Amino acid sequence: MSHIEKVQQWLAKKNFDIAYISDYKNIAYFTGFESDPIERTLALFIFPNHEPFIFAPALEVESVKEAGWKYPVYGYLDHENPYALIKSHIEKITHDPEKWAIEKGNLTVERYEAIKAQYPNANFVGDLTPLIQKEKLIKTPEEIQKLEVAGKWADFAFQVGFNALKQGRTEQDIVAEIQYALMKKGIMHMSFDTIIQSGANAADPHGAPKQDLLKPNEMVLFDLGVVYQGYISDATRTVAFGKISDKAKEIYDVCLEAQLTAQAAVKPGIKASELDKIARNIIDKAGYGKYFIHRLGHGMGQSEHEFPSIMEGNDMELEPGMCFSIEPGIYIPGFAGVRIEDCVHVTENGCEPFTHTSKELKEIPLD
Numbered sequence: 001m002s003h004i005e006k007v008q009q010w011l012a013k014k015n016f017d018i019a020y021i022s023d024y025k026n027i028a029y030f031t032g033f034e035s036d037p038i039e040r041t042l043a044l045f046i047f048p049n050h051e052p053f054i055f056a057p058a059l060e061v062e063s064v065k066e067a068g069w070k071y072p073v074y075g076y077l078d079h080e081n082p083y084a085l086i087k088s089h090i091e092k093i094t095h096d097p098e099k100w101a102i103e104k105g106n107l108t109v110e111r112y113e114a115i116k117a118q119y120p121n122a123n124f125v126g127d128l129t130p131l132i133q134k135e136k137l138i139k140t141p142e143e144i145q146k147l148e149v150a151g152k153w154a155d156f157a158f159q160v161g162f163n164a165l166k167q168g169r170t171e172q173d174i175v176a177e178i179q180y181a182l183m184k185k186g187i188m189h190m191s192f193d194t195i196i197q198s199g200a201n202a203a204d205p206h207g208a209p210k211q212d213l214l215k216p217n218e219m220v221l222f223d224l225g226v227v228y229q230g231y232i233s234d235a236t237r238t239v240a241f242g243k244i245s246d247k248a249k250e251i252y253d254v255c256l257e258a259q260l261t262a263q264a265a266v267k268p269g270i271k272a273s274e275l276d277k278i279a280r281n282i283i284d285k286a287g288y289g290k291y292f293i294h295r296l297g298h299g300m301g302q303s304e305h306e307f308p309s310i311m312e313g314n315d316m317e318l319e320p321g322m323c324f325s326i327e328p329g330i331y332i333p334g335f336a337g338v339r340i341e342d343c344v345h346v347t348e349n350g351c352e353p354f355t356h357t358s359k360e361l362k363e364i365p366l367d
């Protein structure tokens with residue numbers, strides 16, 4: 001059953017007349033057409049017993065067709081009122097739908113009021129957000145294949161980045177080298193701003209790369225990922241740039257043990273919270289628990305903000321096809337930060353990572 005058919009079935013079961021999908025990432029999920037319309041209106045309408053349609057800015061209509069969408073697509077020009085036009089297209093299918101399902105997690109108040117003005121007596125109680133989040137939990141084989149390709153490009157990016165580490169260069173220089181090499185290979189978008197942090201800078205888990213020179217005999221943290229056909233990669237490696245201290249080695253080893261142990265424990269039926277606990281116990285026992293200041297991992301697919309969340313309190317049992325990161329970190333302010341991250345997909349008896357760059361501590365010579 002297609003993703004759209006699942007929504008149709010849900011609408012019929014819940015007695016809704018229409019679904020209005022507004023999140024462009026979700027439109028891509030259902031239709032294969034991805035474009036961020038910014039302030040313009042892009043919408044997908046799904047009906048329980050009728051074919052769906054896309055409503056798009058006129059300048060996008062041809063791209064929708066090229067993406068393989070086999071149902072109607074209607075365009076509008078910038079000076080037209082999109083919501084009045086939407087109403088005219090809906091009227092061809094169903095007269096004044098009363099019960100609407102919308103994405104409460106995405107539809108802006110402005111857009112909600114605009115559609116409500118066209119249908120003042122309708123009620124907008126249905127919420128598609130949890131339904132779509134649940135549907136996205138289990139990736140199809142086609143989605144997993146794209147995630148694997150995105151992972152291969154992250155591995156490529158690590159190699160470029162490791163080779164670029166040289167004295168006299170800055171963190172930002174390394175970001176530039178990586179993204180230049182990827183763009184020359186046709187990978188035009190990173191899944192988030194590449195993080196390169198040297199020495200104590202890495203103690204800030206979400207810090208941006210600086211113009212600071214790479215510090216010799218310190219660790220360097222790389223957190224990066226690319227977008228491939230609408231699907232992302234996300235991986236972290238921390239390497240030694242020259243000879244690092246015993247204490248730095250120690251936190252690296254603890255973090256690595258936590259990452260490997262949690263990754264080895266992934267299998268259908270284990271709870272998300274249990275994985276977090278496995279990694280956290282190892283870091284706690286080594287005395288660094290207070291420096292592991294985030295959840296173990298997050299779901300991923302089209303973005304790095306999906307489900308399941310791998311954290312305390314989430315007792316969801318893992319199933320084949322779920323995709324998420326395993327990324328323990330130890331961040332000691334003023335000293336250093338280590339994070340090691342792979343994203344994996346759950347298989348019938350374990351998991352497979354999307355990235356394969358070695359996690360053994362890599363020492364990069366200073367010259």
Ligand code: MN
Nearest residue numbers: 223234235236
């Ligand atoms: Mn990451």
Ligand code: MN
Nearest residue numbers: 234304325327
């Ligand atoms: Mn991540």
